[in-house]
Amino acid sequence: MLDDYTxxxxxxxxxxxxxxxxxxxxxxxxxLDGTARLSVRVLADAASLRVDLVGLGVDRVRVDGQRARFxxxxxxxxxxxxxxxxxxxxxxLEIRYSGTPEPVMGTWGDVGWEELEDGSLVAGQPxxxxxxxxxxxxxxxxxxxxxxxxxxxxxxxxxxxxxTGKSRASRGTRWEWTSDTxxxxxxxxxQIGRYRIDDLPGDEGDGTVPQWLAAPRLTxxxxxxxxxxxxxxxxxxxxxxxPYPFDSYGVVVTHEALEIPLxxxxxxxxxANHLLxxxxxxxxxxxxxxxxxxxxxxxxxxxxxLWLNEGFAxxxxxxxxxxxxxxxxxxxxxxxxxxxxDLPQDIRVGDPGGPDMFDDRVYKRGALTLEALRRTVGDADxxxxxxxxxxxxxxxxxxxxxxxALVAEIADIDAHSLLDPWxxxxxxxxLPARAGLNA
Numbered sequence: 001m002l003d004d005y006t007x008x009x010x011x012x013x014x015x016x017x018x019x020x021x022x023x024x025x026x027x028x029x030x031x032l033d034g035t036a037r038l039s040v041r042v043l044a045d046a047a048s049l050r051v052d053l054v055g056l057g058v059d060r061v062r063v064d065g066q067r068a069r070f071x072x073x074x075x076x077x078x079x080x081x082x083x084x085x086x087x088x089x090x091x092x093l094e095i096r097y098s099g100t101p102e103p104v105m106g107t108w109g110d111v112g113w114e115e116l117e118d119g120s121l122v123a124g125q126p127x128x129x130x131x132x133x134x135x136x137x138x139x140x141x142x143x144x145x146x147x148x149x150x151x152x153x154x155x156x157x158x159x160x161x162x163x164t165g166k167s168r169a170s171r172g173t174r175w176e177w178t179s180d181t182x183x184x185x186x187x188x189x190x191q192i193g194r195y196r197i198d199d200l201p202g203d204e205g206d207g208t209v210p211q212w213l214a215a216p217r218l219t220x221x222x223x224x225x226x227x228x229x230x231x232x233x234x235x236x237x238x239x240x241x242x243p244y245p246f247d248s249y250g251v252v253v254t255h256e257a258l259e260i261p262l263x264x265x266x267x268x269x270x271x272a273n274h275l276l277x278x279x280x281x282x283x284x285x286x287x288x289x290x291x292x293x294x295x296x297x298x299x300x301x302x303x304x305x306l307w308l309n310e311g312f313a314x315x316x317x318x319x320x321x322x323x324x325x326x327x328x329x330x331x332x333x334x335x336x337x338x339x340x341x342d343l344p345q346d347i348r349v350g351d352p353g354g355p356d357m358f359d360d361r362v363y364k365r366g367a368l369t370l371e372a373l374r375r376t377v378g379d380a381d382x383x384x385x386x387x388x389x390x391x392x393x394x395x396x397x398x399x400x401x402x403x404x405a406l407v408a409e410i411a412d413i414d415a416h417s418l419l420d421p422w423x424x425x426x427x428x429x430x431l432p433a434r435a436g437l438n439a
Contacts, residue, residue, distance in 0.1 A: 002138050005303035005354035008075050009052050009127035010138025013044040017143055021133055024150045025192065030115045032056065032101045036134045038093040039143075042085045049093065051077045052130035052137040054112070056099035064091050077134060095134045104131055107355050118255050119155060119193035121269060123262050124186040126303060126357075132190070139184035139299045140397065148176040149190055156195040158214050158252050160188055160265055179265070181246060181395055184299045189264040191252045196220045200251075202231040209234055209244045212267075215253035219272065223253045226275045233286055236323040237293070237316060242387040245297035245394055249289065260284075263291040279326070283317040290316030298393040304351045305399050306358075307423065311349075311366020312386075318367065322439040329439040333371040336364050337431050350400060350423030368431065369422040375432040376418055377411040379439075385410050 002010035020037040034056075040049070054075050061070040061079050069080040079093065103110035103123070112131030114121050122132060129135045147159040153172045161179030168174075193216070200211040201224060211230060215223040230249070238244055250267035258271030261284050268288035274281050294316075295309035318332040327335075340361065347356060349365045356362070374382040385407055389398065392406070400423065407415035421429045 002140065003302055005357060006127045006138065007354075009130065010140065011050050011052075011136050013046050014040050014042050014049055014136065015141045015143075016040055016136050019133065019135070019143055019145045019147075019188070021145070021147045023133075023148065023190070025120070025190075027119065027152050027155065027192070030100050030102075030120075031098070032113075032132065033098040034096070034133060036095045036097070038095070038134065040091050040093050042089040042091070043087055045084065045086050046081065047084045048078055048080045051079065051093070051095070051134045052127070053077050053095075053097065053134045054104050054130045055102055056097045056132075058134075059096040059098060060094075061096075062094040065094075075130065093134075097134065101132050104128060108358055113190075116193070116254065116256055119191075121191050121252075121254060121262070122189045122264075123269075124188060125263070126186055129185045129188055133188070135185050135188075137185050139186060139303075140301045142182035142184050142299060142395075142397075144182050145179045145188055146176065147178075147188070147190065148174060149192070150174045151192055154194060155192050156197055156214065158189075158191040158195070158197065158250070158267065162247065181265075183265045183296065187263065187265040187296060189262075189267075189269070191254075191269060193252075193255055195252070200224055200227060200230070202228060207231055207235045207238070207244075210248040212248060212250040213253070214250065216255050219253070223251075223272075223275055226277075227251055227285070229282070230285065230289060232323075233289055233320055236320060237290055240316075240319055240383060240386060241290075241293045242390045245293060245390070249292060261288045263288050263295065265296040266292055279321075283320070286317050286320040287313045293390050297395055298390060298398045299396070301397045301399050303354065303357055306352075307349050307362050307366035307369070308398065308400065308403065310363040311370055314363045314367035315370045318371075319439075329371065329374075330434045330437055333368060333431060334434075337368055337428070340364060340368070340428055345427045348424055348426055365422065365428065368428075369419060372422055372429070372432055373407065373418065375434055375437065377407075377413065379437060381411045 002012045016038045018039040022035045024033040058072050061068045071078045101113035103112040103114050111128030127137050129137050149157045157175035159177035161177050164178040165176030195214040196217045197214045200213045246266035252269045257273040262269040290313045294312035318329040321327045322329045347361050352362050404415040
């Protein structure tokens with residue numbers, strides 16, 4: 001078992017270095033036909049490989065071009081290799097599959113491919129990728145992607161990376177997206193809708209990172225006006241976190257309201273309800289943008305460290321609040337701390353357990369952990385820690401122990417003594433005094 005938080009997903013004996021996906025999706029019947037080619041590197045002696053796939057039927061499997069025997073189970077496909085392989089061996093696993101994609105209902109609600117009233121979306125976190133392609137479904141296994149989707153002619157397709165091809169086909173339009181930057185499998189995404197895709201306009205002199213927007217054609221301009229603030233957000237976050245880690249940033253605004261926004265790489269998915277003129281909506285825009293640094297570029301190796309993704313993303317909301325002169329970071333932290341003192345003290349943020357890893361207390365108390373660090377080491381060292389974290393682990397992985405070591409290196413303190421009470425104890429500690437802070 002790779003991770004006891006998601007015991008039915010992810011495998012240790014191999015990694016996938018590249019996914020090449022050719023998909024044919026028919027919206028009317030919600031029918032998906034796919035061919036997935038997985039460039040595999042074996043990590044341990046193996047006579048077979050287990051691949052995650054849920055709700056779709058496998059038609060054929062090849063290994064390096066040769067037909068291979070397989071057995072499909074409820075959540076997996078077990079592929080028998082023609083010959084036993086050892087660590088370092090490479091192979092190409094090709095799987096043809098088809099069916100009606102739908103979310104898988106589990107501990108965290110519905111995750112995966114979801115049919116909308118007029119299109120579809122993917123909500124992959126934490127283990128929903130297996131609902132639409134064969135995958136080693138765990139963030140420890142990042143890979144590059146090529147995703148080609150043939151669908152109805154009057155629909156647009158958004159996937160990861162950059163658009164590298166668009167062509168007419170006999171029954172519709174084929175869209176090809178390529179990500180040369182590795183991403184965690186749960187961030188792989190396909191969004192389909194009647195969208196206008198265009199550059200997001202900005203003020204003269206705004207940052208150099210290209211931004212784009214995909215939204216329903218009739219509401220595109222209204223969405224662009226609301227999201228114009230992202231240009232300043234990105235500048236503010238680069239000042240705190242270091243250079244933006246990808247070539248562009250995009251937002252997909254769905255035709256339907258969404259309960260929560262969704263993160264992908266290098267874009268986010270919002271519902272129209274997330275574009276309201278309220279702080280609640282605006283903080284979520286900031287939250288999702290910050291995930292490009294925390295979770296996407298720097299990914300976690302185990303789900304128990306989710307506080308590193310979500311704690312930083314919630315902290316980014318406070319940074320934006322301060323930047324727009326709404327409320328200082330320290331004031332935001334004091335308010336959240338006061339609220340959480342009155343909540344049940346029965347969760348360990350650094351190891352909440354699989355069922356509770358998306359508990360809001362993991363998010364908010366993760367951010368409070370970072371504020372406790374800032375109040376202890378000061379603004380200058382805190383920024384150095386955050387920027388080094390993003391730089392050293394860019395497009396890779398990080399975990400709690402690596403973060404502790406970085407804190408100790410830069411601030412010359414016992415990081416465990418400071419951070420363990422916040423992460424390993426159920427009781428919420430008191431925040432340190434806020435003297436000398438800039439925000």
